[in-house]
Amino acid sequence: QSVLTQPPSASGTPGQRVTISCSGSSSDIGGNTVNWYQQVPGTAPKLLLYRNDQRPSGVPDRFSGSKSGASASLAISGLQSEDEADYYCSAWHDSLNGPVFGGGTKLTVL
Amino acid sequence: EVQLLESGGGLVKPGGSLRLSCAASGFTFNNYAMSWVRQAPGKGLEWVSSISVSGSRTYYSDSVKGRFTISRDNSKNTLYLQMDSLGAEDTAIYYCASDRENILTGYPGGLLDPWGQGTLVTVSS
Numbered sequence: 001q002s003v004l005t006q007p008p009s010a011s012g013t014p015g016q017r018v019t020i021s022c023s024g025s026s027s028d029i030g031g032n033t034v035n036w037y038q039q040v041p042g043t044a045p046k047l048l049l050y051r052n053d054q055r056p057s058g059v060p061d062r063f064s065g066s067k068s069g070a071s072a073s074l075a076i077s078g079l080q081s082e083d084e085a086d087y088y089c090s091a092w093h094d095s096l097n098g099p100v101f102g103g104g105t106k107l108t109v110l
Numbered sequence: 111e112v113q114l115l116e117s118g119g120g121l122v123k124p125g126g127s128l129r130l131s132c133a134a135s136g137f138t139f140n141n142y143a144m145s146w147v148r149q150a151p152g153k154g155l156e157w158v159s160s161i162s163v164s165g166s167r168t169y170y171s172d173s174v175k176g177r178f179t180i181s182r183d184n185s186k187n188t189l190y191l192q193m194d195s196l197g198a199e200d201t202a203i204y205y206c207a208s209d210r211e212n213i214l215t216g217y218p219g220g221l222l223d224p225w226g227q228g229t230l231v232t233v234s235s
Contacts (some may be wrong), residue, residue: 002154035156044205045147045155047223056223079183089157091222092211097160097169099145099220104154 003028004089006102013110017077020105022089023070028100030070032092036063039086040102048087049074076107084109112136112224114206126196126233132206132226140184143209143218146191148202149228151204156202159191160209163216173199196233203228210224 002008005023012018024030033052037045049065063077067101072091076083089102118130132144146158159180160169168180179192189206205228211219 032220037222039155044225044227045222046225047221050221050223090155090220090222096171098157098171098218099157100157100224 002103003089003093003100004095004102006087006089006105008103009108010096011108011110012076012079013080014079016079017075018079018107019076020087020089020107021073022072022074022102024072024091024100025070027095028070028091028093029067029072033043034065034067034072035090035099036065036074037087037088037090039055041086045088055100073095080085112208114208114224114226116204116206116226116229119204119231120235121232122196123235124197124233127192127194128196128231130191130193130204130206130231132191134187134189134208137208139182139187141213141216143212143216144180144182144189144210145207145218145220145222146180146189146204147207147222148198148200148201148204148231150202158200158204160218161189162218167217169218173226173235193231196231198233201233203230 036049038048039045052067053065093100145160207222207225210216211221
């Protein structure tokens, strides 16, 4: 069972906006920043957003993130077929002294 | 090009040992903490271990503490994971990743980028 909670699946049609939630506790999200990773099946995870809402170079501005208290969310606007992937939220856990992850959300583009 | 390349995975019997390596290139390896993250077949990501820039500080998940040892050789730009007393629950793809959260201190903080392509460890008799 993952420390952070994400919905197992999400879906949308091309052009739509979808959001993926991530909830934790005061020991992780509540006290630290959130990172999001994208994993296309069969490939390694890739950093998608860092420090709640920052995009690495090369990540389209269709991807945005936010955090409030012990919860965070990832929003994808203008959904495209290539966005079909698994998405993981992550945050440092103060007592585990390591990052914790959500269980992952499988995004399907219908 | 920034690159991490894992090696050393394979099939091992329960109770056996394996040593994974992660060769870094394209960036200043001794500026960044490093981490290992694993993914069991069909499952999500699980943090395994992290190490500070100097190697003086190491961190482990409860699931591997006492069985796995993380280390690094900054002169060889290489990260290692020594895995002992392996069990079926350790079967997974093991990824190494550079930790870029606390560049000034050299301690891990969970901002993992980039990741290697992974190496598969299968524990089975």
